Amino acid sequence: MAYKTDIEIAREATKLPIQEVGAKLDISDADLVPYGHDKAKVSADFIARSQSNKDGKLILVTAINPTPAGEGKTTTTVGLGDGLNRIGKKAMVCIREASLGPNFGMKGGAAGGGYAQVVPMDDMNLHFTGDFHAITSAHNLLSAMIDNHIYWGNEEKIDMRRVVWRRVIDMNDRALRQITTSLGGVSNGFPRESGFDITVASEVMAILCLANDLDDLQKRLGDMIVAYRRDRTPVYARDIKADGAMTVLLKDAMQPNLVQSLENNPAFVHGGPFANIAHGCNSVVATKTALKLADYVVTEAGFGADLGAEKFMNIKCRKAGIAPDCVVLVATVRAMKMNGGVAKGDLGDENVAAVTKGCANLGRHIENLKSFGVPVVVAINHFVTDTEAEVQAVKDYVHNQGSEAVLSRHWELGGEGAEELARRVAEVADSGMAAFSPIYPDEMSLMDKIDTIAKRIYRADEVLADQKIRNQLKDWEDQGYGNLPICMAKTQYSFTTDPSRRGAPTGHSLPVREVRLSAGAGFIVVICGEIMTMPGLPRVPASESIHLNDNGQIEGLF
Structure with a gap:
């Protein structure tokens, strides 16, 4: 049987005018800033007025470690949101925006799939409302102002060997990982080494996703450390006088984007940090606003639960003062x-024994999530090749872990296929069983926080960090940053730093290669193993197949 592609399904969608979608959340036309007919930003004034509303229930969707077999986390997030609306609940979803890097690389887009998508899918996976361009521009404005400050006399006495602010671009481009700037003579400034990260790894992206409002945004931008002086004292973005102009560039990007699912249910799509190199969650302002507008908010955390969910709990929930009422852990028989x-x-061949053996990865994630004090429901994202015996094997395994697994057919049937999952998730969210708590306290030392994540989440035997890294962490503690949470940068494919080690491995170590202080965002980035903050394109990038057809429609985007 031939199935339609995601973009074909999205193209056939019957979309409501965005004002009608907003009306479902009691957002008036005057409080929407339309970007065309099918997407809009929600005004800051409306968000401020909604703060007195009662909070709805928060449902986090996460997943097992990703495999080439596919898991469908965003697809499940959207399908569950549609399913909740179908059973009579007032629900909406909150997901991240897509980066151009993976769209033209290997991973693909971030709008869901099959009949569980948010639309307009093509816009969302390309320029959308320009948020990522604004973040890129604000970040690189600061870069330009740092070099300009040095050129015109270096009043802040920046040590050019210790400029830590790199540039960004929203594209996979390995050639830019390490560069030399300001070549070509005196008029171009002082040559120094630098590099590019992908925009989703920018501290500006993290700040936009963690800030509560524009005042908080500007303060956090000003708190970013961009360089050090010869006496090792930090130079902040506010010392360069860049925070005001950066805030101006990000003024509109701070407003959440309202779109709709294929079934015309409301969705916020806002912010987009990757979970393997950043904190992996949509914006705090979108999530907290959604909780004021809907009875159930379904949001996602990127990649596997060892990355996205861990950071959602230890960073986003801690900073935003929110807590999940239920966690949905996505798995597939194929994975x-x-x-x-x-x-x-x-x-495609039935193999119950392999399914049972592979469930060890699922079991590890269930155990980890429960350690945060939240109840877990496993969503088995159905594929047409799944057999009843294989599905039952997953259900039996999960039951033995003290949780429940529900088969969901949202990819094929949309919200109708997710009704059973929606009923069970709503019951759990309403039960009051959640007693959320992060797995480490603020006052724990930075090294002990890294050690806690490594041993409790990854099941590593030890953390390998040389004395230079340990001294750096101690210096940051002495400077007052010891209470910050940890943002691990690690491969998404394994609990270890070796992407080829599937399942639930033990007997491994966590090598720490580098640590970075994100003083504005409010966390320490810990770079482990071979993970890169600027990805490269694969041998055959998706961009080779993306084109306009004879009707001027986009083909090859997925």
């Missing part, structure tokens, strides 16, 4: 088989 040692080409 269980791959974790059980089955090759990708053989995933």
Whole structure:
């Protein structure tokens, strides 16, 4: 049977005018800033007025470690939101914006899939409302102002060897990881080494996603450390006088973007930090606003629960003062088989033994999530090749772990296929079973926080960090940054730093290569193993297949 592609399904959607979508949340036309007919930003004035509303229930969707077999976390997030609305609940979803890097690289877009998508899918996966361009511009404005400050006399006495602010671009481009700037003579400034990260790894992105309002945004931008003087004292963005202009560039980007699902249910799509190199959650302002507008808010955390969910709990919830009432852990029979040692080409063949063996990865995530004090429901994202025996094997395994697994057919049937999942998730969210708590306190030392994540979440035996890294962490503690949470930058494919080690490995170590202080965002980035903050394109990038057809429509975007 031939199935339509995601973009074909999205193109056939019957969309409501965005004002009608806003009306479902009691947002008036005057409080929407339309970007065309099918997307709009929600005004800061409306967000401020809604703060007295009662909070709804927060449902976090996360997943097992991603495999080439596919998991469908965003698809499940959207399908669950549609399912909740179908059973009579007032629900909306909050997801992240897509980066151009993976769209033209290997991963693809971030709008869901099948009949569980948010639309306009093509706009969302390309320029959308320009938020990422604004973040890129604000970040690089600061870069330009740092070099300009040095050129015109260096009043702040910046040590050019210790400029820590790199540039960004929203594209996978390995050639820019390490560069030399200001070549070409005296008129171009002082040559120094630098580099580019992808925009989603920018501290500006993290700040936009953690700030509560424009005043908080400007304060956080000003608190960013951009360089050090010869006496090792920090130079902040506010010392360069860049925070005001950066805030101006980000003024509109701070407003959440309202779109709709294929079933015309409201969705906020706002912010987009990756979970393997950043904190992996949509914006605090979108999530907190959604909680004031809907009875149930379904949001996602990027990649596997060892990354996205851990950061959602330890960073976003801690900073925003929110807590999930239920966690939905997405898994597929195909991914269980791959974790059980089955090759990708053989995933269509029934193999109950491999499913059971591969469930160890699922079990590790269930155990980790429960350690935060939240109840877990496993969503089995259905594929047409799944057999009843394989599905039952997953259900039996999850039952033995003290949780419940529900088969969901949202990819194929939209909200109708997620009704059973929606009923169970709503019951759990309403039950009051959640007793959320982060897994480490603010006052714990930075090294002990890293050690806690490594041992409790990854099950590592030890953290390998040389004395230079340990001294850096101690220096930051002496400077008053010891209470910050940790943002691990690690491969998404494994609990270890080796992307080829599937399942639930033990007997491994966590090598820390570098630590970075994000003083404005309010966390310490810990770079582990071979993870890169500027990805490269694969041998055959998706961009080779993306084009306009004879009707001027986009093809190849997924």
